[in-house]
């Protein structure tokens with residue numbers, strides 16, 4: 146049986162009008178792996194995640210989740226099926242406390258008090274700093290700590306698939322390192338992680354498989370090993386993105 150959990154099949158999408166942003170894109174992500182999506186600015190990386198989560202209608206192609214066609218499902222239905230999305234830009238209520246932001250993440254199971262308590266405790270276990278700041282407004286926290294709240298809120302849904310858009314953008318190296326370890330741990334625990342990242346080096350380090358997009362099309366793809374120093378993929382990324390992977 147295929148272990149592909151979420152996949153785009155020949156997907157074309159547009160934000161509006163006739164200008165298509167993804168043009169026949171194919172992406173497959175597997176359980177227990179980090180699938181990295183890299184490419185230059187405007188390649189369509191964020192659009193892939195938005196499309197997987199259901200924010201954009203398909204012009205052509207389909208999306209499957211564990212083999213089931215979810216192309217026409219709304220984002221909340223996909224979330225109920227175990228897909229979580231942490232967007233690039235902050236998505237918290239700054240004036241509300243950490244705990245209130247987490248509680249809002251429990252909206253879809255708001256009557257299940259036991260699950261809510263269990264979930265919030267799990268988040269505090271995983272991110273002890275959030276327990277100590279549970280009553281603080283999130284706007285008073287650092288960018289990295291706010292990311293923890295967003296990760297925690299996503300985990301409350303007990304997702305099998307987590308879509309992460311530039312999770313470490315604008316963050317200090319120390320907290321970024323912590324976030325990358327967490328992302329790797331999500332996959333090691335069996336989750337399907339789809340990671341869009343400008344930081345090609347870090348993305349390559351933790352990804353099991355990477356897709357390269359260019360101008361809304363698949364450019365290349367390969368396993369972690371295939372991006373090794375001296376390989377064709379390594380050289381493509383190094384020259385074409387003016388960036389060298391260690």
Ligand SMILES: Nc1ncnc2c1ncn2[C@@H]1O[C@H](COP(=O)(O)OP(=O)(O)OP(=O)(O)O)[C@@H](O)[C@H]1O
Pocket residue numbers: 160161166184185186187188189190191192193343
């Ligand atoms: N809301 C929108 N409305 C119209 N066009 C958009 C919208 N969002 C993105 N685009 C366009 O879609 C294309 C792909 O954008 P996208 O954000 O997916 O690229 P990206 O690879 O994630 O780039 P970056 O690394 O700069 O974030 C770009 O040309 C962008 O201008």
